[in-house]
Amino acid sequence: MTEIEPYLGPTPPKIKLPTPTTVGPISMEEALAKRRSIRDYTKDPLNLKQVSQLLWAAQGITETRYGLRTAPSAGGTYPLELYVVVAEDSVTELRAGVYQYVPGDHSLVLKSIADARSALAVAALGQKWVAEAQINIVIAAIYERTTRVYGDRGVRYVHMEVGHVGQNIYLQATALGLGTVVIGTFHDEEVQRVLMLPSEQKPLYIMPVGRPR
Numbered sequence: 001m002t003e004i005e006p007y008l009g010p011t012p013p014k015i016k017l018p019t020p021t022t023v024g025p026i027s028m029e030e031a032l033a034k035r036r037s038i039r040d041y042t043k044d045p046l047n048l049k050q051v052s053q054l055l056w057a058a059q060g061i062t063e064t065r066y067g068l069r070t071a072p073s074a075g076g077t078y079p080l081e082l083y084v085v086v087a088e089d090s091v092t093e094l095r096a097g098v099y100q101y102v103p104g105d106h107s108l109v110l111k112s113i114a115d116a117r118s119a120l121a122v123a124a125l126g127q128k129w130v131a132e133a134q135i136n137i138v139i140a141a142i143y144e145r146t147t148r149v150y151g152d153r154g155v156r157y158v159h160m161e162v163g164h165v166g167q168n169i170y171l172q173a174t175a176l177g178l179g180t181v182v183i184g185t186f187h188d189e190e191v192q193r194v195l196m197l198p199s200e201q202k203p204l205y206i207m208p209v210g211r212p213r
Helices: 028-032 050-057 117-123 128-132 144-150 155-174 188-195
Strands: 014-016 061-063 079-086 095-100 106-114 135-143 202-210
Touching: 014 128, 050 079, 050 095, 050 106, 050 135, 061 106, 061 155, 079 155, 079 188, 079 202, 095 135, 117 128, 128 202, 135 188, 144 155, 155 202
Parallel strands: none
Antiparallel strands: 014 106, 079 095, 079 135, 095 106, 135 202
């Protein structure tokens, strides 16, 4: 298993992502019709523009005054955090590692170095598409952001929200000619270890993304 190494530099490198586009090559109706769960990918790398577009579709800021995002959130509590597991030579402008998405300035912050795909696949009970995809988007939740407003019912709202975000990623991947699938079967504690997540962040989805074979 690949040893996961935290980034120990003085300041985590921040990578400004390309500006997302809001007019795509296919219609929403076509993306809905073509959306499928895809688990078989080529070895061709993605580019940073594609990664940028996927992350924007998931949690990008669409209205700056109130910080509204591409997916609805109960009370604007935004409990979700997104991470991207990048393999060696899988994204042309990124080194291998685990990155956290920062919606506020549409950027990535390097959290750890190493190709963590194999370790993440082990945490996902050996699902090979996790190990073979160019990237894996992992969605984690800080439930307290929502439950402190809505009490126990906030847990339900968080689960609704991750569904909205997952569908956004599906449709954006389809529009880009990419493939993805939602993975919900994994050992939570192992995913937290691989991503070095704080204890309050609970992983909910793993979404491998690649070029369909």
